[in-house]
Amino acid sequence: MNQKITYDLPKGITLEIKREDLLHPFVSGNKFRKLKYNVLQAKAENQSVLLTFGGAFSNHIAAVAYAGKEQGFETIGVIRGDELRDKISENPTLSFAQECGMRFEFVTREAYRHKTETAFIEQLQVKFGSFYLVPEGGTNDLAVKGCEEILTEFDAHFDFVCSAVGTGGTISGLINSALPHQKVLGFPALKGDFLQNEIHKFVNNKNWELITDYHFRGYGKVTTEFIEWMNWFYAQTGIPLDPIYTGKMVFGVMDLIQRNYFPPKSKILMIHTGGLQGIAGMNAKLEKQNKPILVL
Numbered sequence: 574m575n576q577k578i579t580y581d582l583p584k585g586i587t588l589e590i591k592r593e594d595l596l597h598p599f600v601s602g603n604k605f606r607k608l609k610y611n612v613l614q615a616k617a618e619n620q621s622v623l624l625t626f627g628g629a630f631s632n633h634i635a636a637v638a639y640a641g642k643e644q645g646f647e648t649i650g651v652i653r654g655d656e657l658r659d660k661i662s663e664n665p666t667l668s669f670a671q672e673c674g675m676r677f678e679f680v681t682r683e684a685y686r687h688k689t690e691t692a693f694i695e696q697l698q699v700k701f702g703s704f705y706l707v708p709e710g711g712t713n714d715l716a717v718k719g720c721e722e723i724l725t726e727f728d729a730h731f732d733f734v735c736s737a738v739g740t741g742g743t744i745s746g747l748i749n750s751a752l753p754h755q756k757v758l759g760f761p762a763l764k765g766d767f768l769q770n771e772i773h774k775f776v777n778n779k780n781w782e783l784i785t786d787y788h789f790r791g792y793g794k795v796t797t798e799f800i801e802w803m804n805w806f807y808a809q810t811g812i813p814l815d816p817i818y819t820g821k822m823v824f825g826v827m828d829l830i831q832r833n834y835f836p837p838k839s840k841i842l843m844i845h846t847g848g849l850q851g852i853a854g855m856n857a858k859l860e861k862q863n864k865p866i867l868v869l
Contacts, residue, residue, distance in 0.1 A: 602847020604636035712742030720746020
């Protein structure tokens with residue numbers, strides 16, 4: 574479902590947001606798309622366990638835990654940060670995943686850096702037995718295939734398609750499915766240039782650009798002004814945004830409109846990739862710092 578942003582925009586520009594956050598109550602947005610074909614593949618391989626990776630507030634960890642529960646899989650989450658082992662009850666994401674039946678393997682941040690290496694995976698196989706491996710963030714060829722289904726024939730009139738970028742799977746699917754006249758803009762939630770190479774693994778089209786000015790100094794980092802802007806946007810539109818991904822992308826698009834990045838009469842589609850489960854954790858963090866919280 575596309576929802577129009579109705580307040581006045583300059584130069585005849587129109588702005589809509591695709592509410593992928595409404596796809597599923599717990600496996601929302603791009604996580605639903607990324608897991609769709611991976612779950613089917615796991616079933617085809619007669620696997621009974623899904624193993625994946627993530628951090629303390631990972632939307633992906635929460636989504637895999639619920640999808641596993643819903644589809645009859647055991648789930649294992651390899652979690653970055655062994656200091657979290659005794660803090661599950663303080664963490665809304667990990668508490669939710671545990672309630673869904675996910676078992677955790679907490680590893681140090683140093684060990685986590687080796688998560689894609691064969692030796693690391695083999696150690697996990699020795700400990701847990703056979704499993705279907707879902708990469709961190711869910712990005713692989715099957716995830717990109719699922720994300721190629723986000724755009725439909727009803728989106729053909731848009732000139733620009735905008736999405737937040739985490740591991741690169743969602744934007745790769747959008748790039749592959751966008752029409753020749755459409756440009757895909759990605760707004761990375763992380764600092765660094767590594768995403769260009771990751772995306773190139775999955776795409777051949779040249780119709781895309783990464784806008785790297787709106788990560789607010791890095792993954793999971795926010796400012797008081799940004800939180801206040803998100804609350805203003807929600808009051809204006811009734812659309813909740815997550816502060817890690819979609820919120821930063823929407824902020825970026827709105828800022829670029831004011832900076833005349835888009836030509837007059839541009840038709841812009843923003844992709845809401847979900848992630849609203851992470852708001853509780855962000856608010857807990859903000860409250861500890863005596864800062865304003867997100868209103869829902």
